[in-house]
Amino acid sequence: MPPFAVMSVLQRVADLRAAGREVISLCAGEPSQGAPADVRRRAAELMHGGVPLGYSETFGIRPLRELLARHYHAWYGLDIDPGQVALTTGSSGAFLLSFLAAFDPGDRVALARPGYPAYRNILASLGCEVVELDCGPERRFQPTIEALRSAGPLAGLVVASPANPTGTMLSAAQLSEISAWCAHHGVRLISDEIYHGISYTGSRGECAWSHDRSAVVISSFSKYWGMTGWRLGWALVPDDLLTAFDALAGNYALCPPVPAQHAAIAAFTPSSYRAADEAVAEFAAARQVLLDRMDDLGWVDIAPADGAFYLYAGLGDRLVGHPDSVSWCADLLETTGVALTPGSDFDPVAGGRSVRVSLAAGAEAVAAAVDRIVAFQAAEHPTV
Numbered sequence: 001m002p003p004f005a006v007m008s009v010l011q012r013v014a015d016l017r018a019a020g021r022e023v024i025s026l027c028a029g030e031p032s033q034g035a036p037a038d039v040r041r042r043a044a045e046l047m048h049g050g051v052p053l054g055y056s057e058t059f060g061i062r063p064l065r066e067l068l069a070r071h072y073h074a075w076y077g078l079d080i081d082p083g084q085v086a087l088t089t090g091s092s093g094a095f096l097l098s099f100l101a102a103f104d105p106g107d108r109v110a111l112a113r114p115g116y117p118a119y120r121n122i123l124a125s126l127g128c129e130v131v132e133l134d135c136g137p138e139r140r141f142q143p144t145i146e147a148l149r150s151a152g153p154l155a156g157l158v159v160a161s162p163a164n165p166t167g168t169m170l171s172a173a174q175l176s177e178i179s180a181w182c183a184h185h186g187v188r189l190i191s192d193e194i195y196h197g198i199s200y201t202g203s204r205g206e207c208a209w210s211h212d213r214s215a216v217v218i219s220s221f222s223k224y225w226g227m228t229g230w231r232l233g234w235a236l237v238p239d240d241l242l243t244a245f246d247a248l249a250g251n252y253a254l255c256p257p258v259p260a261q262h263a264a265i266a267a268f269t270p271s272s273y274r275a276a277d278e279a280v281a282e283f284a285a286a287r288q289v290l291l292d293r294m295d296d297l298g299w300v301d302i303a304p305a306d307g308a309f310y311l312y313a314g315l316g317d318r319l320v321g322h323p324d325s326v327s328w329c330a331d332l333l334e335t336t337g338v339a340l341t342p343g344s345d346f347d348p349v350a351g352g353r354s355v356r357v358s359l360a361a362g363a364e365a366v367a368a369a370v371d372r373i374v375a376f377q378a379a380e381h382p383t384v
Helices: 005-018 037-046 062-076 090-102 117-125 145-149 172-185 239-252 258-268 270-292 325-336 363-380
Strands: 085-088 108-113 129-134 156-160 188-192 216-220 233-236 310-314 354-358
Touching: 005 325, 037 258, 037 270, 062 085, 062 233, 062 258, 085 090, 085 239, 090 117, 090 188, 090 216, 090 233, 090 239, 108 117, 117 129, 129 145, 145 172, 156 172, 172 188, 258 270, 270 310, 270 363, 325 354, 325 363
Parallel strands: 108 129, 108 156, 156 188, 188 216
Antiparallel strands: 085 233, 216 233, 310 354
């Protein structure tokens, strides 16, 4: 399994900071605000006793699963049986369990390129054949029915909306069309909805269960609620996968982190929702700062960035002098102290000419970083 390149960038950021360098890190998808105050307060209370923190049920504590079912009703108008909500060790745990439950070795599973590399790497490690759909700017970096028809026989399709690294979103009509195509062709749809709630289009995101209850829906407390290190995600599990999912979850992890489960109950207070929405407003401000400087940056093939907190773009002629974006990002970091993620992490074919910028550090950090990037590019290419 290849390494996740962003982790190598983060290690270099840590090394530079330890050596006394000031670094603006725009490489990791980690919300800077952290967990809502109510969640942190509840976590502190848990440490003083009163709640047993031993093993929970395999799918997690019932009160939290019931709150998630209410959340789906409030946000999407969906009635969800809490028995179909499986809490997991981050969305990463949900992907592993879902892929194991839904697919067999040799199954062909499609996903968009560029896309989150863990999909590809986990599927490949389980013996599945990964079918990458070339989803460039002309397709808004999202899979299309045309691309699916050209992919040959498939057992599964992974979609993400908002997507990492591009931030593009599927509309209700697009997701409905894809869901119907998958159902008609016996293709299991896996819908990554981890960035729901972080969008700039007026929509929180479209839930796949609004269109087909045979899909697997995956999400997490990490992004909208800023709870990355709490390692708590969930899956909405179709009826036909419940038995397999439960058996796999019990053997792989026994249960998700129990203190995080109890603390996450406080993520559903009005105050916690307000705090999360305030963070989204800050991401939007950072996004606008970056979009306003695109002419100065001179980047190309810019993804629309409908949601999440990323911008994905081609370097164009700013790449001249470097063999690829890995080299360009390394030089940028050492020269200016700005850390970006090379696109090769997300697209092994064409990503060597692209970068992903994370907006999670906020508008002020993004503005300072852009000034440094523009100066770096001017020094390298004074006539460009």
